[in-house]
Amino acid sequence: MSADVAARRGIPDASVARLPGYLQALTNLAERGISSVSSEELAAAAGVSSAKLRKDLSHLGSYGVRGVGYEVDRLAYEISTALGLTQDWPVAIVGMGNLGRALAAYSGFTTRGFNVIALLDRDEAIVGAPVGDRTVRPMGDLDALVRDDRLAIGVIATPADSAQDVADRLVEAGVRSILNFAPCVLDVPDDVMVRKVDMSTELQILAFHEQRRTGELDLGRTADVGEVAL
Amino acid sequence: MSADVAARRGIPDASVARLPGYLQALTNLAERGISSVSSEELAAAAGVSSAKLRKDLSHLGSYGVRGVGYEVDRLAYEISTALGLTQDWPVAIVGMGNLGRALAAYSGFTTRGFNVIALLDRDEAIVGAPVGDRTVRPMGDLDALVRDDRLAIGVIATPADSAQDVADRLVEAGVRSILNFAPCVLDVPDDVMVRKVDMSTELQILAFHEQRRTGELDLGRTADVGEVAL
DNA sequence: TAGATTGTTAATCGATTAACAATC
DNA sequence: TAGATTGTTAATCGATTAACAATC
Incomplete structure (x- = not known):
């Protein structure tokens, strides 16, 4: 081949x-x-x-x-x-809490290959407020974003308890690529791709190795103690 | 066994x-x-x-x-x-830009197993400023944090061009677990563990699959065209 | 006991690595 | 040509999966 x-x-x-x-x-x-x-x-x-x-x-x-x-x-x-980066992919960030605002301001997003076309929030109290040089839009705008602006990628920056609901709305609107920052598993159809970024997972993996490191000093002593009965 | x-x-x-x-x-x-x-x-x-x-x-x-x-x-x-979460691991966040501030405010950090004991920045103009209910500290505090507060995990939230320098200082102070949010590879000794969180990498992986998806329509036509000479 | 579900085995699958023939 | 480095092969390694004996 x-x-x-x-x-x-x-x-x-x-x-x-x-x-x-x-x-x-x-x-x-x-x-x-x-x-x-x-x-x-x-x-x-x-x-x-x-x-x-x-x-x-x-x-x-x-x-x-x-x-x-x-x-x-x-x-x-x-x-x-x-990688498909010769075109610009339209991205929407959902959830304008601390993380969402930081992501909206993050230059790495706007550089190579991606274009943040909308910031959204479920909370009507936040909709309409300015974030950077953009205005927070309501979830109801999703359909139009997919239809008119070819929105392809949704970034979920909400708390865990509303992430599934946001994912459902994204999928319903026709978004099939999701980047999930909420610490939870999303249930989506097979043809939707979800990638997850989870800081606490990463910290926990570090903790595992850090603990192993400090615990190593004791291994010589405990290794030949034999099995501990359940 | x-x-x-x-x-x-x-x-x-x-x-x-x-x-x-x-x-x-x-x-x-x-x-x-x-x-x-x-x-x-x-x-x-x-x-x-x-x-x-x-x-x-x-x-x-x-x-x-x-x-x-x-x-x-x-x-x-x-x-x-x-995972080693029965104890609390002291964490320091370095870099108080948008992302660092968002991470400092992120509740997921402070919950199970981790304790953000310090926020630091290399920029003397930011040192001393309040972030949430903490005050930004200078890099010079790292040694004392490791010695007196058993700082174990460093989170790098700086731009890419200062990340290596920050990593060097963390390692020098004795930190051996690093969570890197900067989009760059860190060069550290073998006994230092680095995990990386990179949003643009994740977006690019999504773009790859998104492109593949839209490109699939053409595959039926191009698949039997034969090999394209180099 | 009969039904259910774990813990483990063995087979499969995919990813990594070392080595080197191809070739600039 | 001689030296260097790619692209590929084959071997190794580790992870996943299916199946089922053990056992509650």
Whole structure:
């Protein structure tokens, strides 16, 4: 199977998840005026092994030159294309609490490939209020946003207890990609993709390893004590 | 090997990453007054398969009852213990921009298992300013925080270009667990654990699938065109 | 006991890694 | 050509899944 066909078929999820990191590293190199890079160098910049990088890139096609490396601009373009970032995706943020406001102000959103076209909130008391240079809109605007502005991605920044309701409304309006910041599992149809960002989950994973670290001192003593009866 | 020993040895990373989700689902059930749950029900609540749930829990020990299920409170306690959440971990947030302020106000941080003991910023112009009911402190306070307050986890909420510098200072002060919100790779010693939360990475992954979805209409036509020569 | 559900096994699947032939 | 580095192969590793014996 040619690389071209591989690119059209499925790129492994694990590879897709690393492409943004490569793109970021390449953008960084370009800003520093570097025009060519080896897999070894790019892998180091992205924090992965060079074998993994080359394997990942091989799913996109063959854009390197043996003995030389990759042209930074070219590879960045190819990854952007693969990720679908050559067009701007309209994004709406729902929930104008602390987090929602921070996300609305976050420049990373508005840069490459995304365009925050609306801020919404369920609470009528907040609707109409200004947030940055935008005005908070009611949930009822969702249908029009999907229809008229091709809204594709919904960001949920509400508390957990209203997240499912917001998700239902997004799906009903026709949004099929959701980024969920609320600490809860969303129930959506199979054709809707949800990705979750959860800070407390990440902290808990850190706590696990931190505890393991401090607990290690005791292991030598407890390891041969034998099993503890239930 | 007994389950007890398995728990003391390594729990697979993939399992550890799912434990917070189980804990969340269990907390939810407890709040709704449900005291017993089967693997099938809990798995549905956490959004995983029941086989995966049972396999994950088996790494912790044997806390279910065959033919009955799991006691909600007991299992929540065991997972909390495994994750190291029976103690409070002191956390410092570095970077008091939009995101840092939102994180400082985020209640999810202050609840179960974590305690935000300090907000810091590199910028002397911000140091001393109030954020919520706290005062922004200078980076120089890090050593004292680690020494006197057992600071264990550092949250980096700075722009990408100062994140590495902040990470260096955290490591120098003795912090070995870092949650990085800046969109960049951090270079740290092997014994320091970094987890990354990156919203634009998540958006880009959504864009990939969104693009694939809309591109699917063309696949029937292009699939049998044959290979495109490089 | 009969029914239900866990904990574990073994098979499958997908991802990672090392090594190297291809080739610039 | 000689040196360097890609793209790919094959081996290894770890994670997922289905099935079921153990047992409440």
